[in-house]
Amino acid sequence: MAIEPVDDAQSQAEKAPPLAPDISDKVKRPKWGKVKSAGAAQSPLLGAAMFAPAVLYLLAILGGPFILAVIYAFSDIRIGSTEMHWVGLENFRSILQSPSFRTSIENSFIFTFCSQVIVIIGSTILAVALEKKFRGRGIFRFLILLPWVAPISLGAIGWKWILDSLYSVINWVLVAVHLFKPYEAPMWLGEPHLAMASVILVQSWRLLPFATVIMLAGLTAIPKEIPEAAAIDGAGFWRTLFEINIPMMLPIINVAVLFGIIFTFTDMTVVYILTAGGPFDSTQVLPSYAYFTGILGSDLAAGAAVSLFLVPLLVIIAWLMLRTAHRAEVV
Amino acid sequence: MAVVQTRNLTKVFKQGEIGAVNDVNLETREGEFLVFLGPSGSGKTTLLRMIAGLETPTAGEILIGGRVVNDLAPRERRIAMVFQSYALYPHLSVYKNIAFPLKAQKVPKDAHKVKVEWAASLLGIRDLLQRKPRELSGGERQRVALARAIVREPSVFLLDEPLSNLDAKLRASAREELERFHRRINTTTIYVTHDQIEAMAMGDRIVVLHKGYVRQIGAPTEVYDDPADTFVATFLGSPPMNLIPDTDVIVGFRPEHFRVASAVTDTDKIPLKFQVENVEYLGAEWILSGALVGGRFNGKKAVSRLLFGQEFEIGKTYDFAVPERRLKFFDPVTEKKTAARKLAWQ
Amino acid sequence: MSKERQSRLWPALLRLAVLSIFTILLAFPFYWMVITTFKQNSDLYDLQSNPFIFNAKPTLDHLRFLFGQTMYLRWLGNTALVGLLVVTITLVLAIPAAYSLTRLTGRWGQRLGIIIFLTYLIPPTLLFIPLSKVVADLGLQDTIWSLVVVYPSFTVPFSIWLLMGFFKSIPRELEDAAMVDGLTRFGAFVKMVVPISISGILTVVIFTFTLVTQEFVYALTFISTEPHQMVGVGIPIFLIRGDVYYWGSLMAACLIASLPIAFLYNLFLDRFIAGFTVGAVKG
Numbered sequence: 011m012a013i014e015p016v017d018d019a020q021s022q023a024e025k026a027p028p029l030a031p032d033i034s035d036k037v038k039r040p041k042w043g044k045v046k047s048a049g050a051a052q053s054p055l056l057g058a059a060m061f062a063p064a065v066l067y068l069l070a071i072l073g074g075p076f077i078l079a080v081i082y083a084f085s086d087i088r089i090g091s092t093e094m095h096w097v098g099l100e101n102f103r104s105i106l107q108s109p110s111f112r113t114s115i116e117n118s119f120i121f122t123f124c125s126q127v128i129v130i131i132g133s134t135i136l137a138v139a140l141e142k143k144f145r146g147r148g149i150f151r152f153l154i155l156l157p158w159v160a161p162i163s164l165g166a167i168g169w170k171w172i173l174d175s176l177y178s179v180i181n182w183v184l185v186a187v188h189l190f191k192p193y194e195a196p197m198w199l200g201e202p203h204l205a206m207a208s209v210i211l212v213q214s215w216r217l218l219p220f221a222t223v224i225m226l227a228g229l230t231a232i233p234k235e236i237p238e239a240a241a242i243d244g245a246g247f248w249r250t251l252f253e254i255n256i257p258m259m260l261p262i263i264n265v266a267v268l269f270g271i272i273f274t275f276t277d278m279t280v281v282y283i284l285t286a287g288g289p290f291d292s293t294q295v296l297p298s299y300a301y302f303t304g305i306l307g308s309d310l311a312a313g314a315a316v317s318l319f320l321v322p323l324l325v326i327i328a329w330l331m332l333r334t335a336h337r338a339e340v341v
Numbered sequence: 342m343a344v345v346q347t348r349n350l351t352k353v354f355k356q357g358e359i360g361a362v363n364d365v366n367l368e369t370r371e372g373e374f375l376v377f378l379g380p381s382g383s384g385k386t387t388l389l390r391m392i393a394g395l396e397t398p399t400a401g402e403i404l405i406g407g408r409v410v411n412d413l414a415p416r417e418r419r420i421a422m423v424f425q426s427y428a429l430y431p432h433l434s435v436y437k438n439i440a441f442p443l444k445a446q447k448v449p450k451d452a453h454k455v456k457v458e459w460a461a462s463l464l465g466i467r468d469l470l471q472r473k474p475r476e477l478s479g480g481e482r483q484r485v486a487l488a489r490a491i492v493r494e495p496s497v498f499l500l501d502e503p504l505s506n507l508d509a510k511l512r513a514s515a516r517e518e519l520e521r522f523h524r525r526i527n528t529t530t531i532y533v534t535h536d537q538i539e540a541m542a543m544g545d546r547i548v549v550l551h552k553g554y555v556r557q558i559g560a561p562t563e564v565y566d567d568p569a570d571t572f573v574a575t576f577l578g579s580p581p582m583n584l585i586p587d588t589d590v591i592v593g594f595r596p597e598h599f600r601v602a603s604a605v606t607d608t609d610k611i612p613l614k615f616q617v618e619n620v621e622y623l624g625a626e627w628i629l630s631g632a633l634v635g636g637r638f639n640g641k642k643a644v645s646r647l648l649f650g651q652e653f654e655i656g657k658t659y660d661f662a663v664p665e666r667r668l669k670f671f672d673p674v675t676e677k678k679t680a681a682r683k684l685a686w687q
Numbered sequence: 688m689s690k691e692r693q694s695r696l697w698p699a700l701l702r703l704a705v706l707s708i709f710t711i712l713l714a715f716p717f718y719w720m721v722i723t724t725f726k727q728n729s730d731l732y733d734l735q736s737n738p739f740i741f742n743a744k745p746t747l748d749h750l751r752f753l754f755g756q757t758m759y760l761r762w763l764g765n766t767a768l769v770g771l772l773v774v775t776i777t778l779v780l781a782i783p784a785a786y787s788l789t790r791l792t793g794r795w796g797q798r799l800g801i802i803i804f805l806t807y808l809i810p811p812t813l814l815f816i817p818l819s820k821v822v823a824d825l826g827l828q829d830t831i832w833s834l835v836v837v838y839p840s841f842t843v844p845f846s847i848w849l850l851m852g853f854f855k856s857i858p859r860e861l862e863d864a865a866m867v868d869g870l871t872r873f874g875a876f877v878k879m880v881v882p883i884s885i886s887g888i889l890t891v892v893i894f895t896f897t898l899v900t901q902e903f904v905y906a907l908t909f910i911s912t913e914p915h916q917m918v919g920v921g922i923p924i925f926l927i928r929g930d931v932y933y934w935g936s937l938m939a940a941c942l943i944a945s946l947p948i949a950f951l952y953n954l955f956l957d958r959f960i961a962g963f964t965v966g967a968v969k970g
Binding site: 053054056057058059060061063064065067068071072074075076078079082087089132135136139140144150151152153154155156157159160161162163164165166167168169171172174176177179182192215218219223247272276277278279282283296297300301304305310313314317318320321324327328331332 | 698699702705706709710712713714715716717719720723731732734737738739779780781783784786787788790791792793796799801803805806808809810811812813814815816817818819820821836837839840843844847872873897900901903904907908918919920922923932934937938940941944945946948949952953956
Binding site for chain 1: 394395414415416420422424430431432445489493
């Protein structure tokens with residue numbers, strides 16, 4: 011009675027923790043031994059048929075417009091144009107000369123870098139605090155998740171009220187404890203540096219829950235015996251955290267950072283709602299500048315050209331992400 | 342080198358439920374290889390973890406080297422532990438893995454190299470120092486784990502089923518290496534396993550645990566030849582001891598002592614007729630299972646273990662016997678061993 | 688107190704302090720929304736009064752205004768409808784695709800899956816300008832159909848990635864056994880794999896719906912009139928009349944649109960994390 015060797019991917023799948031309820035006892039098994047996995051004989055035709063709709067759709071909705079964006083950037087198209095002419099590098103020349111554009115690139119980097127630093131440090135601290143079970147952990151988790159779950163535009167409006175020039179509750183508290191005189195309280199959204207700080211703060215506020223969830227996943231994936239071995243080896247809390255836990259979480263920290271960079275660099279919602287780019291372009295970022303130029307300014311070509319500057323960054327991040335995903339397997 | 346003692350050690354995980362470890366009293370001897378043996382759920386790992394300081398006892402005391410260590414963190418107990426998965430730090434090289442305890446204990450950096458190389462040569466892994474754990478085989482990982490444990494020169498070694506993750510083929514040679522290792526360093530070692538063969542082969546003494554209670558502590562010969570209760574009697578030895586219930590006693594004898602009557606040379610032997618129901622050939626021996634025929638034990642199941650069994654046929658009855666001195670007696674209620682007695686056999 | 692218990696108290700207190708600070712920072716805006724919703728205007732806009740307490744009686748005026756005098760309900764309806772349609776389209780596209788990439792296409796299928804996942808990183812702020820022209824040319828300008836057509840472009844990649852994680856954790860043997868019993872590959876997929884994956888599919892439904900409610904740029908760009916707008920864009924654009932902010936109603940609107948989603952999300956978070964880590968670790 012020959013027994014067929016078991017396909018390797020099959021046994022790999024068996025080692026992964028099943029998310030689906032185990033119904034293997036309800037399924038009949040052939041009595042003469044394990045069946046050579048039919049998966050080894052791929053069904054490429056059926057497979058292609060099953061993913062074709064999704065891939066074709068994505069090619070159409072993502073690929074088409076992307077090519078169009080490039081074409082527009084080299085044309086003179088406006089909202090309501092019936093025809094389009096080639097203008098070469100004219101759009102790029104004029105936006106590169108525009109001080110608003112240069113400011114918005116600068117701001118984009120500041121905005122992204124500062125918020126990511128805050129988010130990474132904050133989410134690591136939170137993840138460590140939330141790791142062990144304790145009474146009430148569920149409530150904390152729910153409250154901590156709120157900024158991510160609520161539509162960001164609505165959360166931003168909430169902050170706009172909290173940071174209002176006249177009625178800010180923060181200012182009320184600052185005045186009440188006599189740190190500021192009533193009419194000298196900070197103009198959170200009206201003063202250039204403060205506005206940038208506010209926008210960074212709100213973006214960090216919004217991303218912190220998501221990053222925490224990812225960090226927590228990375229932290230709980232560490233086999234429990236490793237920190238125990240470290241404890242026996244003599245490591246205290248801080249050494250274990252910085253020399254063992256965090257290094258082991260590095261692949262997933264990478265993933266969180268890369269996600270965060272993309273979501274922040276390409277986001278316009280927070281800026282649009284809180285400051286609309288102001289005061290005086292001090293919070294203008296690339297995507298919001300593209301919107302104001304292309305849609306509100308009707309100059310689709312210039313808007314497209316501005317937004318194309320996002321592409322180099324996206325490509326770099328995508329490449330970094332591919333390399334990390336490969337390494338994240340080896341934990 | 343130190344002696345580990347526990348006094349009335351108890352661990353209850355959930356209020357109101359039976360403890361994982363109940364009232365355990367034991368004391369190691371200097372330099373001995375002590376084995377905690379028991380099935381899963383017997384409390385052996387919990388007991389080890391309490392000694393390590395990874396679990397807090399509910400009641401009782403743990404002493405290492407004469408000091409009560411209940412309130413001491415693991416790193417203050419001068420112990421080393423090897424986990425079932427070895428728990429090597431995957432992002433550190435073998436060298437850094439072994440050096441980690443030195444770093445954590447703030448040993449000056451210039452001393453690291455010497456000590457790491459000493460530990461590595463002791464285990465024959467000097468050429469692996471720059472590798473990462475994921476590049477090593479199971480046996481090599483065990484050696485790295487041992488090197489990391491010994492580099493701190495601990496007074497007690499704790500090992501939690503380190504052989505269970507190895508291939509069956511590898512297990513025998515890894516076991517031999519562990520035994521050699523212990524003979525060389527001569528540190529008090531506590532070893533947890535569910536495998537009774539490992540326990541018998543490696544242990545100087547065995548602590549047999551069941552459902553959180555200690556059933557017997559003794560050298561392999563003691564627990565095998567003179568089991569304290571029916572659990573120890575059936576847990577050690579494969580196939581397990583035959584236990585035949587009688588009116589007010591349980592009679593026990595091991596399959597290897599239950600042979601063809603003509604082959605039993607003892608003068609005092611108990612004759613038993615045995616009907617064979619199944620014959621298994623294992624290569625080095627034969628296992629015959631069946632039932633006793635006639636007399637007070639008619640119909641009771643028994644197993645025999647022989648070197649030569651090819652002439653036995655299923656369905657036939659043969660004259661077997663057990664030497665009287667090999668009989669064990671247990672109380673049916675307490676399951677503990679009781680005094681020998683004479684029984685009428687026919 | 689024994690030294691051991693002492694050393695366990697400190698970390699616990701520290702943890703509580705850290706958690707409380709973060710929780711207050713993160714949840715405060717929502718608490719503030721609640722307070723503002725029920726405060727009378729005279730109380731809200733009085734600089735002297737303590738903002739943390741109700742100096743005048745709580746009122747339902749803002750809620751009445753929101754539901755009676757604005758198109759809020761209409762926006763909620765639009766959002767729900769778009770959500771439903773987009774979820775359906777996403778499931779139809781993503782479930783077969785994820786299965787096929789996991790089971791039927793071998794190594795190049797895995798690679799294709801990673802590429803599809805990467806398309807999730809293509810931001811709306813890159814494509815919205817050309818898409819706005821396409822939408823206008825197709826006559827879909829200012830209709831919810833523009834969103835229904837475009838939204839799957841980010842919900843589908845995300846869902847495929849999540850579902851691949853779930854499918855990978857189902858043992859192949861189940862389908863093999865079904866095929867030995869006489870089902871075709873596709874039949875095994877429909878009758879065996881899909882029913883087992885219901886919890887994974889539900890997770891995808893919730894997260895897709897959340898992605899729809901959160902979207903801002905496309906809705907802002909494609910939809911121009913009030914009756915057709917979604918709730919995430921309608922509130923900031925149309926509830927601010929001129930320079931006057933009706934903060935009471937604004938906060939009420941934000942609160943009501945945020946909380947139900949929060950509850951649903953929380954229920955499914957564990958499944959999402961499980962799917963995320965399986966997906967992330969396996970690349």
